Amino acid sequence: MIKTTTMQIRGMTCTACARASERAVKKLAGISDANVNFATEKLTLQFDDTQVSLADIKAAIKKAGYEAVEIKAQEEEPTVEVQKQRLFIPIAFTIPIFYLAMGMMLSWPIPSWLAPMQYPLRFALVQLVLLIPVVFAGFRFYHVGYPALFRGSPNMDSLIALGTTAAILYSLFSLFQIFMGDHMAVEHLYFESAAVIITLVLVGKTLEALAKGKTSEAIKKLIGLQPKTARVIREGVEQEVPIASLIPGDTILVRPGEKIPVDGIILSGSTAIDESFLTGESLPVEKQAGDEVTGASLNKNGAITIRATRVGQDTVLAQIIRLMEQAQADKAPIARLADQVSAYFVPIVIGIALVSALLWFIAGEGLVFAMSILISVLVIACPCALGLATPTAIMVGTGMGAQQSILIKSGEALEIAHKIDTVVFDKTGTITEGKPRLTDLQPAPESNLSEDELLALAAGIEQLSEHPLGEAIVAAARERNLALPEVTEVTAIPGRGIRGNVGGSVVLLGNQAFMEEHSINMDEFLRGEKTRNSPIEALAAEGKTVMFLALKGTVQGLLAVADTPKAESRTAVAALHRMGLKVIMITGDHRKTAEAIARQTGIDQVLAEVHPQHKAQAVQELQKAGHRLAMVGDGINDAPALVQADIGIAMGSGTDVAIESADMVLMRSNPLDVVTAIELSRRTIRTIKQNLFWAFGYNVSGIPIAAGLLHLFGGPLLNPMIAAAAMSFSSVSVVTNALRLRTFKPPITTGADRASYK
Numbered sequence: 001m002i003k004t005t006t007m008q009i010r011g012m013t014c015t016a017c018a019r020a021s022e023r024a025v026k027k028l029a030g031i032s033d034a035n036v037n038f039a040t041e042k043l044t045l046q047f048d049d050t051q052v053s054l055a056d057i058k059a060a061i062k063k064a065g066y067e068a069v070e071i072k073a074q075e076e077e078p079t080v081e082v083q084k085q086r087l088f089i090p091i092a093f094t095i096p097i098f099y100l101a102m103g104m105m106l107s108w109p110i111p112s113w114l115a116p117m118q119y120p121l122r123f124a125l126v127q128l129v130l131l132i133p134v135v136f137a138g139f140r141f142y143h144v145g146y147p148a149l150f151r152g153s154p155n156m157d158s159l160i161a162l163g164t165t166a167a168i169l170y171s172l173f174s175l176f177q178i179f180m181g182d183h184m185a186v187e188h189l190y191f192e193s194a195a196v197i198i199t200l201v202l203v204g205k206t207l208e209a210l211a212k213g214k215t216s217e218a219i220k221k222l223i224g225l226q227p228k229t230a231r232v233i234r235e236g237v238e239q240e241v242p243i244a245s246l247i248p249g250d251t252i253l254v255r256p257g258e259k260i261p262v263d264g265i266i267l268s269g270s271t272a273i274d275e276s277f278l279t280g281e282s283l284p285v286e287k288q289a290g291d292e293v294t295g296a297s298l299n300k301n302g303a304i305t306i307r308a309t310r311v312g313q314d315t316v317l318a319q320i321i322r323l324m325e326q327a328q329a330d331k332a333p334i335a336r337l338a339d340q341v342s343a344y345f346v347p348i349v350i351g352i353a354l355v356s357a358l359l360w361f362i363a364g365e366g367l368v369f370a371m372s373i374l375i376s377v378l379v380i381a382c383p384c385a386l387g388l389a390t391p392t393a394i395m396v397g398t399g400m401g402a403q404q405s406i407l408i409k410s411g412e413a414l415e416i417a418h419k420i421d422t423v424v425f426d427k428t429g430t431i432t433e434g435k436p437r438l439t440d441l442q443p444a445p446e447s448n449l450s451e452d453e454l455l456a457l458a459a460g461i462e463q464l465s466e467h468p469l470g471e472a473i474v475a476a477a478r479e480r481n482l483a484l485p486e487v488t489e490v491t492a493i494p495g496r497g498i499r500g501n502v503g504g505s506v507v508l509l510g511n512q513a514f515m516e517e518h519s520i521n522m523d524e525f526l527r528g529e530k531t532r533n534s535p536i537e538a539l540a541a542e543g544k545t546v547m548f549l550a551l552k553g554t555v556q557g558l559l560a561v562a563d564t565p566k567a568e569s570r571t572a573v574a575a576l577h578r579m580g581l582k583v584i585m586i587t588g589d590h591r592k593t594a595e596a597i598a599r600q601t602g603i604d605q606v607l608a609e610v611h612p613q614h615k616a617q618a619v620q621e622l623q624k625a626g627h628r629l630a631m632v633g634d635g636i637n638d639a640p641a642l643v644q645a646d647i648g649i650a651m652g653s654g655t656d657v658a659i660e661s662a663d664m665v666l667m668r669s670n671p672l673d674v675v676t677a678i679e680l681s682r683r684t685i686r687t688i689k690q691n692l693f694w695a696f697g698y699n700v701s702g703i704p705i706a707a708g709l710l711h712l713f714g715g716p717l718l719n720p721m722i723a724a725a726a727m728s729f730s731s732v733s734v735v736t737n738a739l740r741l742r743t744f745k746p747p748i749t750t751g752a753d754r755a756s757y758k
Contacts, residue, residue: 001050002032007043007057009036011066011144016346020153024064028052043068065147087202090137094192094199097130101192120186124175127191131168138164138198154346160201162350163378164194170371188368193375225296226317230261233305243311250308254299262295263315264306271302349703353377356707369717376706376718389691392738397684400744405652405667406677413663415688417647417681419628423576423674424619424641426633427587427597430651431671432563434634436468438476439544440560442535444525447556452482454557458549460484461500461507465492469545472561497547508550509559512536520550525558543596562593565601572671573602575747579678582627586610586618586641616640632674649674676746687741691734698730 009021018038025034025043030051036043047057054070061068100123103110110116116123141164145157167190177185229240231253238253243261246252251267254260260273272284275297284300287293293306295315312318357374361367394411401408408414425431441451449457459477462470463484477484487507490500496517497510508518515522525535525548535558539546544562548555573583584605587594591608598606610618619631619641631638631645634654639661642648650662653669666673711717 001048002046003049004044004046005054005070007045008069009041009043009061009066010069011140012036012038012041016153017066017144017148017157020148020151021061021064021066021068023153024060025057028056028060031057064151064153065144086137087199087206090134090195090199090202093130093133094195097127097134097192097195100127100130101189104186116186117183120178120183121175123186124171124178124189124191127189128171128175131191131195134195134198135164135168138202141198141201154350158346158350160197160378162353163375164197166371166378167191167194167197167375170367190371190375197375225259227259227261227296231255246308246311248308248311250311252306252308253303254306255303256299256301258299260293260295260297260299260306262308263310264293264295264308266291266293267305267307269302269304271304272300274298274300349377352703352707360708372717373706373708377703380702380706380718389695389734389738390688392735393684393687393691393741396738396741397680397687400741401664401677401680404673404676404680404746406673406680407665407667408677409663409665413647414681414684416628417630417664417678418685420581420630420647420678422582422584422622422627422629423678424584424586424622424629424631424645425603425671426615426631426635426638426641427585427589427594428563429634429654429669430632431569431585431597431601431603432565434563434653436472436545436561436563438472438559439562439564440539440558441476442559443557444555447554449551449556452480454549455480455559456482456484457502457507457551457556458509458547458559460487460502461490461498461509463487464490465498467492469547469561470498473559502551505552509547511545511547515548515550515555518550518553520548520553520555522548522555525555540592541596542600543590543593565597566671568670568672569601572675575672575675576678577602579675581678584622586615616644619644630674630678632671634669649677672746679747680744683741683744687738691737694737695730695734 009018012018012021018036021043022034022036025031025036025045028047030048032046032048034043034045043061045057058068099108100110100114102108104116104123113119114123114126138160141157141160145154145161148154149158149162170188171190171194174185174188226243228243230243230246231238232241232246233239233251233253246262252261252264256271266287266289268289270286270288273287273293274284275294287304292309293304294317295310296317310316353374356377357370360373361370390411394414397414398408398411401414428434438455441455443449443451443454447454455473455477459474459482462473464487465471465474485502487500487502490498492498493510493514497508497514499506499508501507508514508520512522536546539558539560542562544560547559547561549557549559576583582605583603584607585594585598585601585603586607588610589608591606594606594608597603607618615638619629622629623644623646628646630647630649631641632649632651633639633642634651638650638654642650642661642663647664648662649664649666650659651669652659652665652667659665664677666677706718708717
């Protein structure tokens with residue numbers, strides 16, 4: 001049976017570590033897929049538990065030099081504060097050793113009993129003693145680095161371990177020479193370089209942890225939204241229980257000011273609920289019996305009882321968290337490229353370091369100079385920044401998407417979205433509201449009925465109807481608080497209309513054909529039909545369905561109903577045009593109706609009367625024509641097209657099938673969020689490219705300098721300590737650049753912004 005699980009991988013320090021542990025797992029039989037993300041330090045894998053067990057997987061990872069811990073059984077990881085405290089020892093011992101070394105070079109005041117030229121052995125031994133605690137603080141570099149090197153999978157730790165070991169061994173050799181009487185060997189001690197390198201790398205790692213911690217704040221905030229307990233009513237007794245003990249069907253009491261613990265349906269009571277975490281809308285939503293509520297939303301002003309429908313991992317909040325974690329663990333193609341480069345990069349760096357040191361030694365610069373070159377190249381070339389360049393940006397990008405109520409299911413989706421040149425919208429429920437509403441109300445010129453009277457009469461006859469057009473008329477009457485007349489003998493004629501009796505008079509409501517069947521005089525509304533200037537033609541051209549109401553054999557007026565565009569649709573289309581994108585609408589509706597919606601919203605092209613089963617084919621044909629496209633939809637019939645498109649974007653109000661099929665989900669069901677999603681993708685990819693440029697550029701430019709290129713032309717030589725500082729700074733700068741994404745704002749947020757796009 002195929003299972004999916006996530007494990008924490010401990011002991012990784014760079015992307016090469018992630019590749020090594022990933023390769024170790026993939027070698028096992030029964031592994032369908034394995035993905036190790038360095039930034040999140042998590043392994044996501046699919047495996048056949050009849051062929052391989054979790055114990056086998058853990059053993060393989062341990063053999064690779066790392067530790068795998070199941071998330072559910074994971075112990076608490078050291079906090080950044082703990083990591084800061086652990087820096088105290090290496091810093092406390094590095095400062096004096098650095099001072100002694102620099103003091104000898106720069107004539108700083110040094111205690112007379114440690115004068116290097118008078119007491120060289122004492123001077124060297126004190127440095128060695130100070131170095132030992134620092135080496136223990138950085139022991140993980142050796143514990144992980146050397147085994148990885150011996151397995152043929154060198155990583156960042158291997159470079160640090162090799163560089164500092166070379167410095168320490170050469171210094172020990174100098175110490176031996178001092179002991180044997182060569183007092184000038186005191187000038188060839190590198191204990192301080194090893195100490196400073198280890199300490200700076202540890203500082204860099206702590207800063208990385210601090211920055212990386214900020215990238216997952218969105219998930220932490222979501223997790224913190226859920227209440228810990230709930231008031232459940234069982235067998236008539238109210239009791240407070242942990243939220244984990246709730247089951248579907250439980251009756252739960254939620255008081256004013258409390259968070260709703262799980263997804264459910266209101267059984268009794270009415271209230272206003274703050275759903276801003278889900279929809280981004282600040283105004284509370286009025287709810288009453290029969291309405292659905294979402295876990296973690298805030299009950300504002302009324303006590304309600306709800307029946308739990310989804311609990312635990314099935315709630316909307318849990319699904320959002322799971323989708324975000326999957327997205328952050330996923331590798332975008334650009335991240336896989338960085339991984340591949342890093343896999344070759346480390347062994348090449350080791351080769352360059354050895355060859356450079358050997359060439360300088362052969363050139364007569366001496367062993368001390370050659371060792372300095374070796375250490376500098378190994379340290380400055382650590383590919384840590386390279387490994388962080390992509391995953392940190394993806395983590396921040398998906399987090400910012402969640403803050404804008406946009407769920408991005410994978411890093412690949414986030415990357416591909418920036419390449420989109422065409423956006424294809426489904427019509428109903430995506431561009432339009434998805435339900436018809438009354439748009440026009442026009443009494444006949446010779447009628448004695450007012451607009452309200454005409455509407456009340458139409459709503460009265462339709463109030464028992466379940467037809468969507470009738471529901472739209474009744475809803476419009478309720479909005480106006482109209483009193484509806486009592487109607488009897490109601491009969492619906494499919495495809496034509498409905499008839500009933502009001503106060504002994506026959507009332508007819510239906511289309512033109514229905515009126516003609518009952519010999520109703522339509523001259524008032526048919527004038528100008530031949531020149532297409534009649535009210536009927538004008539309304540039909542706008543994609544509206546026209547109905548007529550007749551009383552006592554005389555037409556009294558017309559009502560037009562239509563599925564109208566969402567208020568934001570035109571603004572969204574205009575914004576997409578400004579971004580250089582083509583906008584297409586696809587629908588199974590009549591061409592006339594579809595073209596009317598397209599005119600109102602500014603859509604470029606209409607694909608009308610497309611059967612549901614042919615939507616995916618239509619998308620495929622657009623792709624064959626060279627378009628990279630996003631498909632935006634909300635229905636079951638959109639699911640195949642969402643999968644076929646380069647990026648599938650589902651409306652959060654849509655069906656579960658559409659949401660599962662999509663790469664992104666717009667929780668607010670707002671077309672403007674399509675603009676935000678694509679712009680966020682562009683910003684994220686721009687950040688990734690900046691990170692990769694600086695990471696690659698830093699290594700490419702830093703290695704030749706460390707290898708002595710400038711010195712060859714009379715320039716300075718790169719000190720190993722400076723190399724260590726630069727390496728640590730590069731990693732921190734890459735993460736900091738990724739964190740700049742936290743300033744991302746939707747391109748259209750205010751009324752003024754929206755007006756400028758119209």
